[in-house]
Amino acid sequence: MREWGMGGEVRSDVSAFRQKIVVRPGTSVLEASRKAGVAIRTRCGGKAACLMCKVYAKAGDGLSPVQDNERRKLAGLADEGMRLACQARVVGQAEIGLPEDPLRAAVRRQLARQAEDDLW
Numbered sequence: 133m134r135e136w137g138m139g140g141e142v143r144s145d146v147s148a149f150r151q152k153i154v155v156r157p158g159t160s161v162l163e164a165s166r167k168a169g170v171a172i173r174t175r176c177g178g179k180a181a182c183l184m185c186k187v188y189a190k191a192g193d194g195l196s197p198v199q200d201n202e203r204r205k206l207a208g209l210a211d212e213g214m215r216l217a218c219q220a221r222v223v224g225q226a227e228i229g230l231p232e233d234p235l236r237a238a239v240r241r242q243l244a245r246q247a248e249d250d251l252w
């Protein structure tokens with residue numbers, strides 16, 4: 133466990149490894165993830181423009197409420213627990229998950245389709 137201060141905490145749960153970190157309340161999930169060494173790629177630098185920093189809140193209510201701008205950007209995904217890491221702030225205990233890398237997901241879907249086609 134790596135500590136940066138008192139207050140809220142965020143737990144990054146990334147496929148093969150689990151890591152619990154403690155951050156100051158108000159820290160963005162993007163910043164917390166970087167401090168944890170979890171890479172979340174972005175293009176806009178945290179301005180809610182690129183939508184590359186999507187994460188999902190797995191458990192706990194330790195994130196700031198979804199604001200109008202974030203809800204608009206995420207469309208219906210906000211109702212499914214998806215958040216923008218650059219907009220969500222840690223205010224308590226939270227468990228964060230990272231969605232599958234889009235390129236990896238596309239390759240996986242293509243391989244699944246090919247495997248289905250090979251059956252016929």
Ligand code: FES
Nearest residue numbers: 178180182183218
């Ligand atoms: S960093 Fe670009 S939308 Fe969050």
